[in-house]
Amino acid sequence: MANPKLAVWKFASCDGCQLTLLDCEDELLEIAGRVDIAEFLEASSGRSGGPYDVSLVEGSVTTAHDAQRIQEIRANSKVLITIGACATAGGIQSLRNFADVAEFTRQVYAHPDYISTLATATPISDHVKVDFELRGCPINKRQLIELISATLAGRTPHVPKTSQCTECKAHGTVCVLVAHGTPCLGPVTQAGCGNLCPSHGRGCYGCFGPKEAPNPESLSARLAELGETPRQIRDLYRSFNAAAPDFSRESQRHD
Amino acid sequence: MTRAPLHLPDPTLLLAALLAEGIRVIGPAPVQGAIAYEPLDRPEDLPKGLSDSQSPGHYRLAETAPGRWFDYVVGPQSWKKWLFPARQKLWSAERTADGFELGQPDEPWPRTAFFGVRPCEIAAMEIQDRVFDNGSFTDPGYARRRAGTLIVSVNCARAAETCFCASTATGPRAEAGYDLALTELATGTGLLLEIGSDEGARIAATLALAPATPAQIAEAKATSAATARAQTRAMPEAIAGTLKANPEHPQWEDVAARCLGCANCTLACPTCFCTDVEDVTDLSGDHAERWRSWDSCFSIDFTYVHGGAVRRSGKSRYRQWMTHKLSAWHDQFGSSGCTGCGRCIAWCPVGIDIVAEAHALSAPDPSLPAPAPHEEA
Numbered sequence A: 001m002a003n004p005k006l007a008v009w010k011f012a013s014c015d016g017c018q019l020t021l022l023d024c025e026d027e028l029l030e031i032a033g034r035v036d037i038a039e040f041l042e043a044s045s046g047r048s049g050g051p052y053d054v055s056l057v058e059g060s061v062t063t064a065h066d067a068q069r070i071q072e073i074r075a076n077s078k079v080l081i082t083i084g085a086c087a088t089a090g091g092i093q094s095l096r097n098f099a100d101v102a103e104f105t106r107q108v109y110a111h112p113d114y115i116s117t118l119a120t121a122t123p124i125s126d127h128v129k130v131d132f133e134l135r136g137c138p139i140n141k142r143q144l145i146e147l148i149s150a151t152l153a154g155r156t157p158h159v160p161k162t163s164q165c166t167e168c169k170a171h172g173t174v175c176v177l178v179a180h181g182t183p184c185l186g187p188v189t190q191a192g193c194g195n196l197c198p199s200h201g202r203g204c205y206g207c208f209g210p211k212e213a214p215n216p217e218s219l220s221a222r223l224a225e226l227g228e229t230p231r232q233i234r235d236l237y238r239s240f241n242a243a244a245p246d247f248s249r250e251s252q253r254h255d
Numbered sequence B: 001m002t003r004a005p006l007h008l009p010d011p012t013l014l015l016a017a018l019l020a021e022g023i024r025v026i027g028p029a030p031v032q033g034a035i036a037y038e039p040l041d042r043p044e045d046l047p048k049g050l051s052d053s054q055s056p057g058h059y060r061l062a063e064t065a066p067g068r069w070f071d072y073v074v075g076p077q078s079w080k081k082w083l084f085p086a087r088q089k090l091w092s093a094e095r096t097a098d099g100f101e102l103g104q105p106d107e108p109w110p111r112t113a114f115f116g117v118r119p120c121e122i123a124a125m126e127i128q129d130r131v132f133d134n135g136s137f138t139d140p141g142y143a144r145r146r147a148g149t150l151i152v153s154v155n156c157a158r159a160a161e162t163c164f165c166a167s168t169a170t171g172p173r174a175e176a177g178y179d180l181a182l183t184e185l186a187t188g189t190g191l192l193l194e195i196g197s198d199e200g201a202r203i204a205a206t207l208a209l210a211p212a213t214p215a216q217i218a219e220a221k222a223t224s225a226a227t228a229r230a231q232t233r234a235m236p237e238a239i240a241g242t243l244k245a246n247p248e249h250p251q252w253e254d255v256a257a258r259c260l261g262c263a264n265c266t267l268a269c270p271t272c273f274c275t276d277v278e279d280v281t282d283l284s285g286d287h288a289e290r291w292r293s294w295d296s297c298f299s300i301d302f303t304y305v306h307g308g309a310v311r312r313s314g315k316s317r318y319r320q321w322m323t324h325k326l327s328a329w330h331d332q333f334g335s336s337g338c339t340g341c342g343r344c345i346a347w348c349p350v351g352i353d354i355v356a357e358a359h360a361l362s363a364p365d366p367s368l369p370a371p372a373p374h375e376e377a
């Protein structure tokens, strides 16, 4: 049986999620032996054209050209998986969705007229059907290997949609919100990072986006009791997953 | 061997005796600003002069008189972290030429003592015993760990604001379930050491302690009674029936609006035992493993069956947790599932208080007398 053909695509993003794939040192050779990598510019300039069995897509759609390109990729891919907060929720660049892009370009570029960009940064799923979304800014290596292993084996990947708090409790991390009064997005954020911030005494920044059925209104009310200002609360939700509907709605409530 | 109570001048003497026998001692340790249960390698590792302040959604470690040993009470973790680990490999399988070969994980459990077990925690272990080793089902790993563990308990000389064991009859003094039990006497005057088993008696004998005086025995009893009286929360006695009769009480909507569905309460609870079972394969597909990990009735996939999850609303999930814990548990295991430890209250990020909810649910439902039919929300 021929190896499945894998393509890795980049849209508006920092490449961090693709680097997570390259960072799978121990497993990378095995992955390379189990799939034919047809497109992965971050790793190699070789490209062998579609159709593709599996496309991994990093980044959000921020230009008219990219909006067109994702349609072509979808049409050429049996399975399309988005990796990371940009592709799944718009990424940090979706802060533009809450502001005036023309004003941004005027502030940043000497020749703003050379810049051709959309007014919004949107997730891939706003444009085409997505078969699986792997969360995270960046994605987690263990979850990526699980996703690839599961996809190759034809089973559902085990990627829980529960809160970051479940990782704290499994790791024996003392809750920073309860024991230190540190603002933490963990109760509304999907698990997956491996408990990075709370295990280092920091509140969760929400890198993995909203958990299943989140209740940010209740968490915000508690953060206000702990002394956070409306602006601070708004900014907590407004980062890598700012445009994820549950976080976007909540940040706008505090505008 | 004598079972008469003894006078222990200093708890580190007992800790040293256990360590000298090569026993692994797990006990209280201040970690990240809270009391956790970690291996104590040296007698001087036992913390001193610490207390805590706890209220809904709030915990702070605090200092107390430098001579006090056990003024803090239960922290975020419970002993279930050791007896029923958060993640456990159940088995593995290797592909062979004509099938597969099963492997059993190696689970070493050296002779262990839990040092500083509170009465509510003894009650919690006895509740989990009925879950994991109940005659019709035995989890072999749990049973082996439990049998290989000595219990050195501490009767509470102070309760936190979140403690309500007096109302659930699970503390603040343990009458059984320990090998050795300590009660701290007035600051600097040592502890009462009570003996609960032959093994406890044997270890106590190695310390050559003086018998406790009648005054010391009376002081320990009075201390426990005072701790019970100091508790400010009480679980309503009739709660099991109340919950069964009120599945549509409006209070469920009220609590659901505050509940984050984060699962902290269930994971911190020393009796919650629900798990998820996950099968993983590696990249080659030649190696598979089955893992069991803590899950919670607050996660939606917990009730996933063909076509979707059964409990989709936050209301139905909170109601499941509380009704199982305080009501259906009686039918299933012959007791309440709650020991009054207050962890779910302190460690809920938004301070949802199971006792306050129980009282609110005990107030008449304004939409009754006609009892509402049970509907899944």
Ligand code: SF4
Residues within 6 Å of the ligand: A164, A165, A166, A168, A169, A174, A175, A176, A177, A178, A184, A185, A186, A187, A198, A203, A204, B262, B264, B349
């Ligand atoms: S530290 Fe944050 S993520 Fe961890 S349990 Fe507390 S609220 Fe949840």
Ligand code: SF4
Residues within 6 Å of the ligand: B265, B268, B269, B270, B271, B272, B325, B337, B338, B339, B340, B341, B342, B343, B344, B345, B354
């Ligand atoms: S329900 Fe709450 S108070 Fe009762 S045993 Fe569990 S954590 Fe402790």
Ligand code: SF4
Residues within 6 Å of the ligand: B073, B074, B118, B119, B120, B121, B156, B158, B159, B160, B163, B164, B165, B166, B170, B171, B172, B173, B227, B339, B340, B341, B342
């Ligand atoms: S609930 Fe009772 S037994 Fe448990 S720590 Fe508090 S006072 Fe002690």
Ligand code: SF4
Residues within 6 Å of the ligand: B258, B259, B260, B261, B262, B263, B264, B265, B266, B298, B347, B348, B349, B350, B351, B352
């Ligand atoms: S009751 Fe509190 S700890 Fe439990 S799931 Fe709800 S918000 Fe989380």
